[in-house]
Amino acid sequence: MNILLLYPEFPDTFWSFKHALAFVGKRAALPPLGLLTVAALLPREWQMRLVDTNVRALTEKDLAWADCAFISAMVVQRESARGLIARCKAAGLRVVAGGPLFACEHQLFGEVDHFVLNEAELTLPPFLKDLEQGHPQRLYTSAAFADLRLTPAPLWRLLALKRYATMSIQFSRGCPYNCDFCNVTALLGHRVRIKSSAQIIAELDSLHAQGWRGAVFFVDDNFIGNKPFLKADLLPALIAWRKDKAGTAFITEASIDLADDQRLMDLMVQAGFDTVFIGIETPDNTCLSECGKHQNGDRNLVEDVKRIQRAGLQVQGGFIVGFDHDAPSIFQRQIDFIQRSGIVTAMVGLLQAPAGTRLYERMRLEGRLRSEHSGDNVDGTTNIIPVMKIEALTAGYRKILDHIYAPAPYYLRIRTFLREYKAPRVRRPLQFSHFLAAMRSVYRIGLASRAWLQYWQLLFWTLLRYPRLLSEALMLAIYGYHFRMVCERHVVKGESMAT
Numbered sequence: 162m163n164i165l166l167l168y169p170e171f172p173d174t175f176w177s178f179k180h181a182l183a184f185v186g187k188r189a190a191l192p193p194l195g196l197l198t199v200a201a202l203l204p205r206e207w208q209m210r211l212v213d214t215n216v217r218a219l220t221e222k223d224l225a226w227a228d229c230a231f232i233s234a235m236v237v238q239r240e241s242a243r244g245l246i247a248r249c250k251a252a253g254l255r256v257v258a259g260g261p262l263f264a265c266e267h268q269l270f271g272e273v274d275h276f277v278l279n280e281a282e283l284t285l286p287p288f289l290k291d292l293e294q295g296h297p298q299r300l301y302t303s304a305a306f307a308d309l310r311l312t313p314a315p316l317w318r319l320l321a322l323k324r325y326a327t328m329s330i331q332f333s334r335g336c337p338y339n340c341d342f343c344n345v346t347a348l349l350g351h352r353v354r355i356k357s358s359a360q361i362i363a364e365l366d367s368l369h370a371q372g373w374r375g376a377v378f379f380v381d382d383n384f385i386g387n388k389p390f391l392k393a394d395l396l397p398a399l400i401a402w403r404k405d406k407a408g409t410a411f412i413t414e415a416s417i418d419l420a421d422d423q424r425l426m427d428l429m430v431q432a433g434f435d436t437v438f439i440g441i442e443t444p445d446n447t448c449l450s451e452c453g454k455h456q457n458g459d460r461n462l463v464e465d466v467k468r469i470q471r472a473g474l475q476v477q478g479g480f481i482v483g484f485d486h487d488a489p490s491i492f493q494r495q496i497d498f499i500q501r502s503g504i505v506t507a508m509v510g511l512l513q514a515p516a517g518t519r520l521y522e523r524m525r526l527e528g529r530l531r532s533e534h535s536g537d538n539v540d541g542t543t544n545i546i547p548v549m550k551i552e553a554l555t556a557g558y559r560k561i562l563d564h565i566y567a568p569a570p571y572y573l574r575i576r577t578f579l580r581e582y583k584a585p586r587v588r589r590p591l592q593f594s595h596f597l598a599a600m601r602s603v604y605r606i607g608l609a610s611r612a613w614l615q616y617w618q619l620l621f622w623t624l625l626r627y628p629r630l631l632s633e634a635l636m637l638a639i640y641g642y643h644f645r646m647v648c649e650r651h652v653v654k655g656e657s658m659a660t
């Protein structure tokens with residue numbers, strides 16, 4: 162069997178980082194880890210070819226070579242997934258689909274031959290068995306959750322590593338919390354399931370052996386879901402692993418209670434973590450209760466963020482407007498919060514209800530569901546009828562974006578962050594691509610953009626005050642360029658929705 166593993170193209174979104182990737186000469190931010198894991202579960206004797214269409218185009222040659230296509234996608238890739246499926250069917254290929262898009266909306270993909278949904282560790286073996294016996298079914302699902310200690314390492318060798326800005330690795334799945342808008346627990350459950358430290362070290366070793374020295378993103382839903390294991394086992398193992406190695410900084414996602422555990426933060430920093438994404442959502446306690454995000458309630462969230470920054474972790478944050486209890490003042494409150502906290506990479510979205518979530522059910526029962534969600538939670542659209550008038554909501558949303566990514570406040574936020582940030586212990590190794598990125602930023606931002614003045618002011622200020630943080634300052638200037646490009650487009654979408 163010749164198998165094509167297909168990953169659809171991301172639209173030009175906040176998280177695609179398309180406009181920033183152009184600076185470092187990379188094609189995609191992260192690899193399709195689901196497909197690489199599926200590849201490791203397929204029979205060894207099968208021939209496999211990965212086509213991540215974010216990195217290269219699918220060709221007629223690929224289609225002529227293959228017997229079967231395995232496709233993975235998130236909801237945000239819906240349209241490009243449709244295009245790939247149509248091409249595979251026209252070429253006479255059997256199409257097998259899995260991953261979050263199909264787990265949520267498989268009914269909308271009539272052309273697909275087989276849906277192998279939920280975690281492939283559980284649903285792929287029965288499909289392969291039926292296929293071998295000549296009677297594969299159309300749909301394979303499982304309500305159970307996989308034991309990650311049995312998950313094989315992703316098949317990295319299928320990947321053109323150099324085309325990616327960051328590699329990813331997964332230590333755990335599931336999240337103990339219960340936020341009503343989040344898809345994670347619907348897809349992966351509340352119980353935090355983990356791999357062993359030996360598995361993680363083996364995965365890192367294999368990336369290292371293939372020459373990877375760049376950053377690695379631990380794509381866990383909540384990396385700190387099992388704190389005792391982290392402190393006693395995984396983090397000491399990672400600290401030992403990096404002793405004879407340079408570079409390879411780690412990034413991850415965690416909940417805000419990370420700020421309560423100084424020892425955990427110190428160990429993470431020692432292990433090489435320098436950035437953490439946190440769902441902040443809103444500074445409003447009533448809205449936090451409304452969505453069940455109790456872990457964020459009744460805290461000094463700005464101080465929490467600063468404590469994490471001071472430990473040596475840059476905080477990226479997710480924010481939402483459009484809760485039922487949002488007052489007209491929420492837009493300015495969000496702006497003030499983001500500016501004060503020094504969260505430079507602030508992802509602000511309108512509340513959306515993904516299928517399978519508690520919010521989706523509530524909206525359906527209240528007759529407030531307008532459609533399926535777009536899959537891009539920062540595109541200025543929503544699939545629910547909000548309590549606030551939609552015109553007021555989209556205008557307020559536009560006000561937030563117009564402000565936080567405008568050059569003056571954006572660069573001010575970088576300074577707020579750099580003042581607080583303890584320079585990371587593990588330095589990202591300087592590569593030729595970084596040098597190129599710096600040169601490109603001089604031209605594209607320092608000469609040819611409306612942020613030119615703030616760019617030069619930031620560079621000189623950083624050189625004088627925090628010279629060790631110059632690469633962070635440059636990177637954030639480049640991110641800002643990307644955010645401005647994307648947000649300009651999204652604001653237009655939001656406007657058209659309101660009218």
Ligand code: B12
Pocket residue numbers: 171172174175176177178190191192193194195196198199231232233234235236237257258259260261262265277278279280281282285329331334335343344345348349380381382515536537538
């Ligand atoms: C890393 C990540 C990203 C990366 C993208 C990495 C990439 N190139 O794919 C970044 C940071 C860019 C990102 C962005 C976004 N993401 Co994201 N992301 C994740 C995260 C944390 C991990 C994904 C991962 O690598 N998992 C590890 C692999 C092993 O798991 P997997 O892909 O699910 O694959 C398993 C199964 O699904 C199955 N499988 C997968 N594919 C296939 C294919 C076949 C044929 C078969 C048989 C089986 C199969 O087998 C695998 C092993 O069990 C997930 C949450 C999660 N835990 O999965 C969210 C998640 C996928 N993201 C989500 C969302 C909503 C987004 C964003 C819209 C914004 C946001 N809120 O995060 C943007 C959109 C992207 C964009 N560019 O616009 C949602 C998707 C919901 C959905 N139904 O589509 C998830 C589930 C998180 C959530 N809160 O709900 N994301």
